[in-house]
Amino acid sequence: MQKKIEKVLMPMAVKLGNNVVLRSLRDGFMIVMPLIMVTSFFLLLGNFPVKGWNPFWEGIFGKNWDMWFSAVYNSVFSFTGLLSCLGIAYCYAKNRDLEPIHIAAVALVAFLILTPTSFNVGKTTVSAVKTEFVGANGVFLGILIAIFSVEIYRFAVKRHWTIKMPDGVPPAVTQSFDALLPSALVIIVFFLVRIIFSVTSFQTAYNFIYTILQAPLKHVGNSLPSVLLYNFLASLLWCIGINGPTITNSVWSPIFFVLTQDNLSAWNHHQPLPHIYTQPFIDMFTTYGGGGSTLSLLIVMFVVCKSKRIRELAKLAIMPGIFGINEPLIFGLPVVLNPIIAIPFILTPTINTLISGLAFSWHLLPFTNGIQLTWTTPPIISGWLTTGSWKGPVLQIFEIILGIFIYYPFIKMLDRQYLAEEAKAHADDLDIDFSEV
Amino acid sequence: MKVIIILDQIQAGLGGKEHADTPLGGKKMPMGSADNVEKALKNYQGEIIGTFYCGTDYYQANRDLVQRKFAKMAEKMEADVVILGPAYDYPDFSQMACEIADYIQSQTKIPALVACAKEKNEELIEKYHDNLVIVKMPPKGGTGLSDSIEHVALGCDTVVQNHDVADFKAKYCY
Numbered sequence: 001m002q003k004k005i006e007k008v009l010m011p012m013a014v015k016l017g018n019n020v021v022l023r024s025l026r027d028g029f030m031i032v033m034p035l036i037m038v039t040s041f042f043l044l045l046g047n048f049p050v051k052g053w054n055p056f057w058e059g060i061f062g063k064n065w066d067m068w069f070s071a072v073y074n075s076v077f078s079f080t081g082l083l084s085c086l087g088i089a090y091c092y093a094k095n096r097d098l099e100p101i102h103i104a105a106v107a108l109v110a111f112l113i114l115t116p117t118s119f120n121v122g123k124t125t126v127s128a129v130k131t132e133f134v135g136a137n138g139v140f141l142g143i144l145i146a147i148f149s150v151e152i153y154r155f156a157v158k159r160h161w162t163i164k165m166p167d168g169v170p171p172a173v174t175q176s177f178d179a180l181l182p183s184a185l186v187i188i189v190f191f192l193v194r195i196i197f198s199v200t201s202f203q204t205a206y207n208f209i210y211t212i213l214q215a216p217l218k219h220v221g222n223s224l225p226s227v228l229l230y231n232f233l234a235s236l237l238w239c240i241g242i243n244g245p246t247i248t249n250s251v252w253s254p255i256f257f258v259l260t261q262d263n264l265s266a267w268n269h270h271q272p273l274p275h276i277y278t279q280p281f282i283d284m285f286t287t288y289g290g291g292g293s294t295l296s297l298l299i300v301m302f303v304v305c306k307s308k309r310i311r312e313l314a315k316l317a318i319m320p321g322i323f324g325i326n327e328p329l330i331f332g333l334p335v336v337l338n339p340i341i342a343i344p345f346i347l348t349p350t351i352n353t354l355i356s357g358l359a360f361s362w363h364l365l366p367f368t369n370g371i372q373l374t375w376t377t378p379p380i381i382s383g384w385l386t387t388g389s390w391k392g393p394v395l396q397i398f399e400i401i402l403g404i405f406i407y408y409p410f411i412k413m414l415d416r417q418y419l420a421e422e423a424k425a426h427a428d429d430l431d432i433d434f435s436e437v
Numbered sequence: 438m439k440v441i442i443i444l445d446q447i448q449a450g451l452g453g454k455e456h457a458d459t460p461l462g463g464k465k466m467p468m469g470s471a472d473n474v475e476k477a478l479k480n481y482q483g484e485i486i487g488t489f490y491c492g493t494d495y496y497q498a499n500r501d502l503v504q505r506k507f508a509k510m511a512e513k514m515e516a517d518v519v520i521l522g523p524a525y526d527y528p529d530f531s532q533m534a535c536e537i538a539d540y541i542q543s544q545t546k547i548p549a550l551v552a553c554a555k556e557k558n559e560e561l562i563e564k565y566h567d568n569l570v571i572v573k574m575p576p577k578g579g580t581g582l583s584d585s586i587e588h589v590a591l592g593c594d595t596v597v598q599n600h601d602v603a604d605f606k607a608k609y610c611y
Contacts, residue, residue, distance in 0.1 A: 006583060014580045243578025309450065309468070316452035325453065327577075332450030332469045337476075337583055421466055432463030432487055437509035 006240050013237055013247050020095045021147060022250035027095075028088030028146065029253050033372070035076045035083065040372045042072040043268060049388030070268075077268065078131035080261050081138025085111045089146035096154055102179040107149035110190040111142060114197075114205040133206050136261030140214040141206050143254060149186050156182035214258065221255030224357040227277045231286050231353045232346065238291050238335065239342040245291065256282060264370025273367035276360040280368040280386040285356040288379045288400050290326030292335060292345035293352055295379070296403025298326075300411050307418035310411070323376040333414075344410045348403045355399060365391035438483035438597050441516040442471045443507060443537060445530040448523065449490035457529070459492030461503050463510070470523055473583075477590035487514055493529035504540040512545050518593045522552030523586065526576035531558045535565045542569070548596040552589050554579065555611065566611045570602065573609060585609075 016022060046069030047054075057065050076083065089107030093100040115133045118125050132138075156162070163177045193205060202208040220226060230252050237244030260278040267273060289295025298321045301314035310333075317328040326335075335341050360367055368386045377385070379400065383392030424430070446452055446459040450469035467475045468488040475485045489507050496503050511519050519541055521534035531553040538549035551569055554576040555562055562571055572592055574585035588609040595605045 010580060017580060238578075241575070241578070241582030242580050246578060313450045313452075316456060320453050320455070328447060328450070328453040331448050331577075332452075334450070334470050334472060337473045337586070430465040432465060432489070432510060432514075434461060434463065434506045434510060437506055437513055 005236065009237060009240065009242075013242050016247050016250050017242075019250065021092065024092035024095050024147075025088055025143060026246070026250050026253055027091040028084060029257055031087030031090065032076075032080060032083045036080070037372045037374060039073040039076040040264075040370075042069045043077075043264070044371055044385065045069055046073075047267070049384070073268070074131075077261065077264055078135045080136050080257075081142040082108065082111055082134040083142075084139050084257070085142030085146045088143055089149055092147060092150045093153070096150060098150065098154060098157060099175060099179060102175070102183065103150055103153050106153065106179075106183045106186045107146045110149050110186055111138075111145050113187065113190045114141065114145065114194055116204055116206070133204075136258050136265060137210055137214065138206060139254060139258050139261070140217070141209040144209060145190070148189075152186045152189050153182040156185045161185070217255055218258055221252065222259055222275050222277050224277075224354070224361070226252075226255075227282070227286075227357060228350060228353050230282070231349045235292055235346040235349050238330070239337070239345055241336040260368075260370045260372070262370075263368060267369040267371075273369060276357065276367055278368050278370060280371065280373070280382075281356065281360070283375055284368070284373070284377075284379070284382040284386050284392075285360075285395065285399070286353045287349045288352075288396065288403070289321040290324050291330070291349070292326070293348040293399070293403050294326045294329050294335070294345075295321050296348060296400050297341075297344070297407040297411060298329065299400070300404050300407050304408065305411060305415040307415050307422055309418050309422065310415055322378050324378075325376070340410055340414055344403075344407045348406050351402065351406065352399045355402070356395060359395055365389055365395060438478070438481060438593060439486045439515060439517045440474075440478055440483050440520060440593055441487045441489060441511050441514065441518075442467070442474055442485055442520045443489045443491075443534070444469060444471065444522075445496075445524070445527070445533065446490060446492045447527070448530070449488060451490060451492075457492040457494035459490065460495050461489065461491040461499075461506060463487055463489040473586055474520060474523070474589060477586045478593065480587075481590055481594040483590065483593055486516065487511075491533070493527075493533055496533045497529070500536070504537055507537055508541045508544050508547075511541060511547055516547055517597045519547055519549040520552070520589060520593065521549060522572075522589070523574055523582075524551070524553035525574065525579075526554040526556040526558065528557045528561075531561055535561055535569060535571070538569050539565060550589060550592045550596065552585060562611045570596065570606060571611045573611060 046066040086104050086108050090100045090104040093103035115129055117129055118127045119130060161181045163180055165174045165177050197205045197208060230248050234244030234248045237247055256279045259275040263273045263275055263278050287293045289298060298314055298318050301310050302318055305311055313332055320328065330336055335345055359365060366387045366389050369388060371386055373382055373385060379396040380393040383396040386392060446456045448470040451459050465487050467485040471485055471488045478484065491503050521538050524531040524534045534551045534553060538551045541547055541549045550572060552572040552574045554574050556576040565571060570592055572585060572589050575581045592605055595602055
């Protein structure tokens with residue numbers, strides 16, 4: 001069975017894992033992610049989910065006290081499209097063995113070339129960039145600009161369309177001259193693209209990409225079947241030793257990123273939250289204690305199992321497990337290539353996804369607000385902070401307990417096997433005494 | 438075929454990086470990751486007669502002692518071959534694996550195989566790949582784990598049966 005799964009999944013996993021564009025996309029978002037996490041903290045402080053929080057601080061610092069915080073989080077949240085373009089161009093250029101910083105800068109310029117830079121306020125034309133173009137709605141445009149910028153630049157470099165400087169010129173000067181013609185080519189192409197779109201009914205590349213690509217993909221990704229497939233594949237791949245989320249994120253991360261940003265923006269503006277299936281939903285309401293939702297497994301191991309081997313491992317792994325680190329369990333139990341544990345390891349996060357998806361869609365609790373906590377934030381705290389409601393932790397506790405019941409029969413099977421081995425060990429004294437040598 | 442496997446604290450199921458001070462020890466049975474290796478060894482009538490383990494920090498502080506004790510005990514238990522790994526791309530464990538394998542091969546008649554990833558271990562592999570049989574394996578979470586474990590089992594059979602190691606190395610090793 002395991003062999004058959006590997007035969008089907010392995011080529012797909014290898015292809016996705018090795019695809020340089022998808023890898024660059026994933027790594028590019030990783031450049032933006034820490035900025036989102038840090039500034040999320042400021043957003044959280046400005047809107048802490050405790051009754052009376054805002055009036056209390058208003059009483060001390062005055063009405064506009066939250067502006068200090070909004071200056072910080074808007075510096076990232078309003079520019080996620082632009083920042084994604086920069087990060088992805090940097091990573092893609094690096095993966096293509098090109099000078100990443102030059103290309104990241106030229107991709108940024110290309111993005112701005114395609115961005116409307118004036119709009120009407122009444123009868124007056126204002127020269128400014130609306131953040132709707134460079135924020136979450138511009139993420140897919142940013143991705144495409146990043147990739148095409150690198151490809152155009154690479155096209156020029158491969159044909160040696162560069163200005164060669166004589167020996168002895170400092171490297172920084174040589175590099176900037178090397179970048180001259182390829183950068184010019186990128187800028188000319190996007191200049192032409194802007195003109196082409198301006199004569200169509202779309203008016204801008206932003207309108208075209210948003211209508212044709214981003215909105216439909218968001219719609220498909222923002223569905224229970226899509227997220228069930230994501231978590232099912234991620235868990236299944238772990239069971240055959242492959243870091244599943246690394247592969248599945250290559251496909252889903254742009255969609256989750258945009259959906260999360262939409263919720264964050266809505267929360268920031270005190271509007272209804274639009275989406276269920278955000279990154280915090282995936283991180284905080286489908287797996288607890290790491291891939292496979294192994295916190296439930298650890299609790300069973302800790303409380304119910306009798307074999308010395310499992311109890312020892314549980315004792316050592318429970319603290320890291322609470323913070324989402326399950327490496328000792330994945331390799332030490334082991335989970336990888338272990339057909340007995342594979343079944344609940346896949347089943348638990350998939351069932352959690354189904355229950356959470358239904359709970360949110362039936363409005364039993366508020367949607368996740370888009371706040372990006374670090375993946376090490378323990379459940380209960382994470383459930384409260386990401387929903388701003390006590391119902392978040394309740395759902396988490398319910399799913400952790402449900403996971404305990406799912407894992408129970410399988411880990412008991414392993415426990416009985418280990419107990420038999422330990423009984424034999426007791427009889428044969430299987431401890432190796434190194435003082436003898 | 439009697440096999441001894443040497444693991445660090447993570448692979449032996451004795452905790453994470455925070456337990457790198459785990460002192461050397463062992464059990465006459467497969468522990469942690471050794472379970473998967475034993476399944477592959479069964480295809481070659483191999484069995485794991487002992488899992489030796491040691492925390493990577495403990496090894497760094499007691500290198501000579503660990504190398505000597507592991508080699509002597511492998512001889513005493515009359516192992517046909519010693520496996521060091523799977524070490525994935527853990528650099529500390531990969532270093533420990535290569536150094537112990539080198540010691541066992543130079544101080545005993547028992548052949549030793551290492552399984553580690555090239556990621557984070559380029560210099561180490563460069564240093565040891567001529568003298569040791571270092572089976573290619575993916576980094577943690579990479580593709581091809583079960584293939585590499587099967588290659589380790591095949592490698593054990595190859596060295597114990599005195600088959601052509603050069604051919605095996607060319608196909609499956611660094």
